[in-house]
Amino acid sequence: RKEVEQDPGPFNVPEGATVAFNCTYSNSASQSFFWYRQDCRKEPKLLMSVYSSGNEDGRFTAQLNRASQYISLLIRDSKLSDSATYLCVVTPAGPQGGSEKLVFGKGTKLTVNP
Amino acid sequence: NAGVTQTPKFRILKIGQSMTLQCTQDMNHNYMYWYRQDPGMGLKLIYYSVGAGITDKGEVPNGYNVSRSTTEDFPLRLELAAPSQTSVYFCASSRTLSIPQQYFGPGTRLTVT
Numbered sequence: 001r002k003e004v005e006q007d008p009g010p011f012n013v014p015e016g017a018t019v020a021f022n023c024t025y026s027n028s029a030s031q032s033f034f035w036y037r038q039d040c041r042k043e044p045k046l047l048m049s050v051y052s053s054g055n056e057d058g059r060f061t062a063q064l065n066r067a068s069q070y071i072s073l074l075i076r077d078s079k080l081s082d083s084a085t086y087l088c089v090v091t092p093a094g095p096q097g098g099s100e101k102l103v104f105g106k107g108t109k110l111t112v113n114p
Numbered sequence: 115n116a117g118v119t120q121t122p123k124f125r126i127l128k129i130g131q132s133m134t135l136q137c138t139q140d141m142n143h144n145y146m147y148w149y150r151q152d153p154g155m156g157l158k159l160i161y162y163s164v165g166a167g168i169t170d171k172g173e174v175p176n177g178y179n180v181s182r183s184t185t186e187d188f189p190l191r192l193e194l195a196a197p198s199q200t201s202v203y204f205c206a207s208s209r210t211l212s213i214p215q216q217y218f219g220p221g222t223r224l225t226v227t
Binding site for chain 1 (some may be wrong): 145147155156157159162164172204208214215216217218219220221
C-alpha cells in the first residue's frame, strides 16, 4: 500500500458545484496532515492544515478520520479559480522516517468549468 | 520577506555538464528540502537538511549533492547531467518539527539534452 493515495481524478465540475476529495494514508502513527494546491507549472502552496476535530476555511472544509486513516477536502460553491491540482500531504512517523519530512500524494486535478 | 527564492528559473544543460541550483530562504527556517517533479507525477524528495551542516538523503539522491553551510542557503549540485534529470526542481523550507508545514520556492525547470 502506498504511503499516501488520492482519488485519481481528474474532476471536472461546473461553477457552483460542491466537490470532495479523499485521501488515504498507510502509517497509523502519522501526526500531521495538510492539503496543498498546485497551479499548473507553479509551486505547491499550503491550502490548509487538517485537524482531528475538522476545520473550515471559508468554502473549504477538511476532515481527518484516524480510525479509517483517511483525510477529506470539501470545496463548496466552486469557483473558476479553484481549478488546480490538490495534494494530500502527511508526515510519516515510525521506522521509515521522522516528522521532519512530508509525504506528498500525487494529487487530484480539478477543473471548474463556467 | 521574500520567502524561498530559487535561481535560475530555467536552464538547458548538455549531457555531462554540471550545475548548481541555488535556494535561499529568509524565514529563519531550520529545515530545507529539495524535490523533483516530473511531468504528471508527484514530488520526490532528493535531499533534506535539518540545520546548518546537516544533510540527509531522500528518496532519489543519486546524481545529486547538497551542502548547508548557512541556515539560509541550500544549494543542489548536479554532476554529469543526464536526460533522466530533466525535471522541475523545487526547494522548500519549514520551521520546526512542531510546525512541519513546508513553503516552496517557484522552482527551476531543467532540461538535459
